Amino acid sequence: MKPTGKALQVRKQTLPVGRPSIGLALGGGGARGLAHILMLEVFDELGLRPTVIAGTSIGAVFGAAYASGLSARLIRAHTEEVLSQRFDTIRQLLSARSEPVLKILNILPIRSALLKPELLLEYLLPSRMARDFADLQIPLKVVATDYYGQEQVVFSEGPLRSAIAASMALPALFSPVTIGGRMFMDGGLVNPLPFDLIKGEADITVAVDVSGAPIMAGKRAHPSAFASLMSSVQILQRSIVREKLKVQQPDVYVDVEVDEFYVLDFHRFKQILATAAPAKEQLRRQLVRVLASQTAETLPAIVAPEPPAHPPPHKRRLPRLKRLSRGHKA
Amino acid sequence: MTAPGPRIGLALGGGSARGLAHVLMLEAFDELGVKPAIIAGTSMGAICGAAYAAGLSGAEMRAEFLALLGRRRHFVRRFAGKLRGGFSALWSVRAPAVVDNVTLFEMLLPEAMRRDFASLKIPFVAIAADFYAIEQVVLDKGPLIPALAASSSLPSLARPVVIDGRVLIDGGFVNPVPYDVIMDRADLTVAVDVTGDTKRRPGTKIPRTLDLLTGATQILFHSITREKLKSVAPDIFIRPEVGGFGALDYFRIAEIFEAAEPAKALLKHKLSQRLEKPG
Numbered sequence: 001m002k003p004t005g006k007a008l009q010v011r012k013q014t015l016p017v018g019r020p021s022i023g024l025a026l027g028g029g030g031a032r033g034l035a036h037i038l039m040l041e042v043f044d045e046l047g048l049r050p051t052v053i054a055g056t057s058i059g060a061v062f063g064a065a066y067a068s069g070l071s072a073r074l075i076r077a078h079t080e081e082v083l084s085q086r087f088d089t090i091r092q093l094l095s096a097r098s099e100p101v102l103k104i105l106n107i108l109p110i111r112s113a114l115l116k117p118e119l120l121l122e123y124l125l126p127s128r129m130a131r132d133f134a135d136l137q138i139p140l141k142v143v144a145t146d147y148y149g150q151e152q153v154v155f156s157e158g159p160l161r162s163a164i165a166a167s168m169a170l171p172a173l174f175s176p177v178t179i180g181g182r183m184f185m186d187g188g189l190v191n192p193l194p195f196d197l198i199k200g201e202a203d204i205t206v207a208v209d210v211s212g213a214p215i216m217a218g219k220r221a222h223p224s225a226f227a228s229l230m231s232s233v234q235i236l237q238r239s240i241v242r243e244k245l246k247v248q249q250p251d252v253y254v255d256v257e258v259d260e261f262y263v264l265d266f267h268r269f270k271q272i273l274a275t276a277a278p279a280k281e282q283l284r285r286q287l288v289r290v291l292a293s294q295t296a297e298t299l300p301a302i303v304a305p306e307p308p309a310h311p312p313p314h315k316r317r318l319p320r321l322k323r324l325s326r327g328h329k330a
Numbered sequence: 331m332t333a334p335g336p337r338i339g340l341a342l343g344g345g346s347a348r349g350l351a352h353v354l355m356l357e358a359f360d361e362l363g364v365k366p367a368i369i370a371g372t373s374m375g376a377i378c379g380a381a382y383a384a385g386l387s388g389a390e391m392r393a394e395f396l397a398l399l400g401r402r403r404h405f406v407r408r409f410a411g412k413l414r415g416g417f418s419a420l421w422s423v424r425a426p427a428v429v430d431n432v433t434l435f436e437m438l439l440p441e442a443m444r445r446d447f448a449s450l451k452i453p454f455v456a457i458a459a460d461f462y463a464i465e466q467v468v469l470d471k472g473p474l475i476p477a478l479a480a481s482s483s484l485p486s487l488a489r490p491v492v493i494d495g496r497v498l499i500d501g502g503f504v505n506p507v508p509y510d511v512i513m514d515r516a517d518l519t520v521a522v523d524v525t526g527d528t529k530r531r532p533g534t535k536i537p538r539t540l541d542l543l544t545g546a547t548q549i550l551f552h553s554i555t556r557e558k559l560k561s562v563a564p565d566i567f568i569r570p571e572v573g574g575f576g577a578l579d580y581f582r583i584a585e586i587f588e589a590a591e592p593a594k595a596l597l598k599h600k601l602s603q604r605l606e607k608p609g
Contacts, residue, residue: 147542150549171546185542189549213464231461232485235503236550238464243557 023202024050025195026059028188029210030263033058035276040072117165143187192237207250337367339516341509342375344502345524346577349374351590357388372501383454431479457501521564526573
């Protein structure tokens, strides 16, 4: 937990006593979310540590790894190894699935052909990762969708793996995850970029959006049926985020431009990271700037009370209704 | 016809077959003797809204839809009778399983709707989504059919429609219940959300893949509307209980109409309440 010695000049000058706390929200977006690794590197390189992390889908996977205490470098190495070697079988499974999503649509009553996300996670996650929320070094909130209740559920205690599995259970690819008698699916259906969950819990909120945008495929104006199906989810998620931003904004918003990658392009790890490199620098710049200004403004307030060593315990579910009424204009 | 009351803006949301519930909401307006000053529609809401704006009454629309969908056999006959270019006119060869909405609508929609926005009796806008720009497009001029086709072209089911060089898909993807678009042109805004009630029969039974997909899409639509309600809300928000119906349950039209009755009564009640005491 102790801050690393490689302090930036900025921090030396403006962060003498208490640093503003940082809440980090990592969004969903399938393979595009591999870009999250670079964002975590920024935190390590600046010697910063979020005090709370919220993640959706792939954002929950990397958020959990980081909250377990793994460094970004280690996460990167592990992910690279998994994707290049151990991942072969899974990759085959995934790529076998990616193109003929339409086939699934056509042969309607398929139920068995779905991957269990829990099994995939066993392969994917580093063995040193925490098993329970209680073992995490940074408090974590994992967003999932209650399929029948059609609402957001936020996991912040109990077994970690099943919560992550629930958060990343993309429909038509993974089978839903049942926890405590409720059936869960990908959190991206309700909250693709969960910065609102941590807004009040840190001085600075950082949100990393990897939802991407549909791109023009060649000269054809008409997207293929497959492309439009894949993109339609992106468009819906963008629309949710856009509406959310009208109500409240994170202090730092990074839109990682990983547009040309599909949800299942995990094999294009290197290209995705290369494409996300400018976003990494953008995050670094914005973070340094916001930290400097925040510290200057709130310094007296920070000096007086000691920042809490442990954030308040999180409830399993966020009081969504309260939030709704607060944002409501009569 | 428009009494010197508040200007009413009516927003009809998208929801495919569930959008048949809009017919009853329009009947409510007829029965109260009030006319909206402006209508906005997304997807199925655009089709119903445009029909109403073209002069069809709620009752007439009910009769149209029942004649078209009431009996599956009749639909097939009518459909097949009109299909002159053969199925190739409807199904694109290059992208199989994709319906051409423009052709479909030209066949199925009544004469009154094969016109231009300018000829409508009530100002009307249709919502579509620009596929590549991921942004809302408000269609309010030109021929009606392509606009309606664009507004209701569900990706992977219907082919996108190109208008003014933009590739347009179903407006539900950016604005499932487009009340915000017309708020500045109305004193009283009524929004009808037909994506279904938020609650479904609880359970842990894993549905079929297609049901999961459509269910997931429905949740995404809900999420957009829920987030939008946090920043701006209509004066009257009606959500007919049609959540139990699938997006393609068009032939369950009688059941959908029945399920929407309570919402119709609620709309009439709320609307008359609002109109009695101004402000």
